[in-house]
Amino acid sequence: MxxxxxxxxxxxxxxxxxxxxxxxxxxxxxxxxxxxxxxxxxxxxxxxxxxxxxxxxxxxxxxxxxxxxxxxxxxxxxxxxxxxxxxxxxxxxxxxGVPRKRGGARVIDRESPDTRLLPMALEAEKGLLCSMMVGTWDLREQATTELATDSFGHPAHAIIFQGLAEMHRAGMPCDFIALTQHLRDRGQIDECGGPAYITELFTYLPTAANFATYAEHVREKHVLRRIIAHATDMAKRAYEPQSDVGALLAEFQTGAVEIGAMGTDVEALRPVSRDEVVNRLEVIETRYKQRGKLGGLSTGFHDLDRMTDGLKAKHIYCFAGRPAMGKSALGTNIAENIALHTIEEHRQPVAFFTLEMPREQVLDRILFARAELNLQRIRDGFMRESDFPKLQQAASDLIRSKLIIDDTPALSIAQFRSRALKAVRKLHARLLVIDYVQIMRGSSKRASENRSLELTEIMAGILETAKTLDVPIIILAQINRGAEDRAGSVPTMADLKESGAIEEYSNFIGLIFRPAYYAKTDQKREEIASKYKVDLEDVDTVAEIHVGKNRNGPTGPVRLRFLGELTRFQNQTERLWSNNEEHRQQIEA
Incomplete structure (x- = not known):
């Protein structure tokens, strides 16, 4: 059986x-x-x-x-x-890797990062909320200024913080009784644990002495959660078949920069200290003893340096002009003067971001200009034997230079910030040059729908880059046709193309003007020769930079010489002004 x-x-x-x-x-x-x-x-x-x-x-x-x-x-x-x-x-x-289709108990995988609890400092959050209830008005003002509801990892703590912030802005007392009633009136008392939990928070700490420490812990965990959320979102989108690699990478970099800004020190708002004032006095005394030495990087153009006191860190210098006026030539000349200084000890690394010209064209311009060879003649192949030694010397100088070139077209502001960080931190660049700013792209979707907003985002990103990396940035910009319709065709800052953000964010704006470009008749050329006191054959060399904005100095025209066959600007004046009478320029009668 x-x-x-x-x-x-x-x-x-x-x-x-x-x-x-x-x-x-x-x-x-x-x-x-x-x-x-x-x-x-x-x-x-x-x-x-x-x-x-x-x-x-x-x-x-x-x-x-x-x-x-x-x-x-x-x-x-x-x-x-x-x-x-x-x-x-x-x-x-x-x-x-075999899916379990049948029902059954669900077990949290302790080894998977996707199912782990997000980072949060619960004890620090409780201590911070208690400090806000027992602390002073100044403490609550600091908390509501530096933190937000999403800074808290626990939903109940976020609701309580929002209630305290609303009460503080309304001028209400922030004790536990008033807070309990405030949350009850809004129907949120049960969402944050009821009156018992509010009372527990109020008695959690005896004083608010360690508020700054609690706030720092809460901020750190908030940054970590943002990193996880951003990385998770990017990973999810990277798996999509139709993902645009360039756009995804730009968005990833933008999000990383925004998160990085969250983790920066928030103690920038502080009263003026005695040490700061003494330090400024020492700088002034040092400048006096140096007898006219520049406070920043020299552009190689003496009169321009006198107006700017050199290119200073954290500043934006804009040089604008119409097409064929010499914007790229001026930017290239300044980069060359710093990266290929005649005194090797004075050479500084310069990162040149050329969005308009290819890398080879920038190198050709520098080579032929340093060798003093006609660019068009060299391109056509009409060279003499005597040209080769000069060209070899220019090539030797360029090889020993500290010039960094990036010719990525249509560079986005996120890509620029990422590459600028590498240029400064790894290659030790002391100056960044952008040719030219209107070709750059924004990174946000909202800005891409409006060109003015896009340029505002770009300029804000450039200014933040200059301040974060502690370097000066030169931007080249294009101006519209308004100057050509004006008598004399002299450009103004109102002619800056597409947006007023360039004028707003720049510390210095120089408008490039070559009067011979608009002189179509002999009479016009004679008027230019008489006005600028040059021979008729030298009219084409007359160039000016009209300084329309200068936060650290005077405004007005800066006279230069332009050699069109070399695409090169030169000094019109030979010596700098100086506090030392022996070194001082002589004023022309």
């Missing part, structure tokens, strides 16, 4: 599932042996995934021992062994 019952049961058994091929290191040793050992069609007491083993054997306890060992290997306590079958099956299903 027993044999017949066993045979009948055997006929009703479902076919055994095929043995799963699992990685050697994916499962604990006991789980691997129990899954891989049974052969197809054979019942095994030691396979917890075999559906025929849903009910235990009456005789012997090998399967229970196996489950106990597997439960300990999977990280479950012994007291939960009653549920270990579905728990371990769920764990094994996830480790092996």
């Amino acid at each position: 027993a044999r017949r019952r066993v045979a009948a049961r055997a006929t009703r058994r479902p076919p055994a599932p095929p043995a799963q091929i699992l990685p050697d290191l994916a499962l604990p040793r006991m789980v691997r042996r129990s899954v891989e050992s049974p052969s197809a069609g054979t019942r095994s007491r030691r396979n917890p995934l075999d559906p025929r083993n849903a009910r235990g054997q009456k005789k012997g306890r090998p399967r229970s021992c196996t489950l106990a060992r597997m439960a300990r290997s999977a990280g479950f306590p012994r007291r939960r062994l009653g549920r270990s079958r579905c728990l371990i099956a769920s764990r094994v299903s996830r480790i092996s």
Whole structure:
């Protein structure tokens, strides 16, 4: 009879599932042996995934021992062994990569970063909220200024902070009774734990002495949560088949920069100290003793340096002009004068971002200008034997220079900030040059819909880059046709193309003007020669930079010489003004 019952049961058994091929290191040793050992069609007491083993054997306890060992290997306590079958099956299903379609207990994977709790400083949040209730008005003002509701990881703490901020702005007392009533009136008292939890927070600390420490912990955890959220979103979008790599990378960089700004020091607002004032007096005394030496990088143009006192860190210098007026030539000349200084000890690394010209064209301009060779003649191949030594010397100087060139077209502001960071931190660049700013792209979707907003975003990003990296930035810009319709064609700042953001964010604006460009008749050329006191054949060399804005000095025209065949600007005046009478320029009668 027993044999017949066993045979009948055997006929009703479902076919055994095929043995799963699992990685050697994916499962604990006991789980691997129990899954891989049974052969197809054979019942095994030691396979917890075999559906025929849903009910235990009456005789012997090998399967229970196996489950106990597997439960300990999977990280479950012994007291939960009653549920270990579905728990371990769920764990094994996830480790092996086979989805578990049947219902059952859901186990949090302690090894997956996607299911771990987000970073939060709960104790620090409680201490901060208590400090706001027992602290002074100034403390609450600081908290509401530096923190926001999303700074708190616990939803209840975010609601309580929002309530305290609203009460503080309304001039209400911020004790626990007033806070409880405020939250009750808004129907939020139950969402934050009820009156009992408010009372617990109020009595959590005796004083608010360590408020700054609590606030710093809360900010740090907030930054970590933002990093996780941004990285998770970027990873999810990177898996999409239609993802635009360039746009995704730009958005990733923009988000990273924004998160980085959150982690910066918030103690920038502070009263003037004695040390700061004394330091400024020492700088003034040093400048007096240096007898006219510049406070920043020299552009190589003496009269321009006299107007600007050199290119200073954290400043934006804009040089604008119409097409073919010499914007790129001026930017290239300044970069060359600093990176290829005649005194090797004075050479400084310069990063030149050319969005308009290819890298090869920038190098050709520098080579031919330093060799004093006609660019058009060289391009046509009409060279003399005497030109080669000068060209070789120019090439040798360029090889030893500290010039960094990036010719990425349509560079976005996020890409620029990322590459500027590398140029300054790794290549030690002391100056950044952008040719030219209107070709740059914004990074946000909102700005891309409006060109004026896009330029505002670009200029704000450039200014933040200059301040963060502590370097001066030269931007070249284009002006519109308004100057050509004006008598004399002299440009003004109102002619800056597309946006007033350039005028707003720049510390210095110089408008390039070459009067001979607009002189179409001999009479016009004679008027220019008379006005600028040059010979008629030198009219084409007359160039001016009209300084329309200068936060650190005077405004007005700066006279230069322009050599069109070399695409090069030169000094009109030979010596700088100086506090030393022996070195001072002589004023022309």
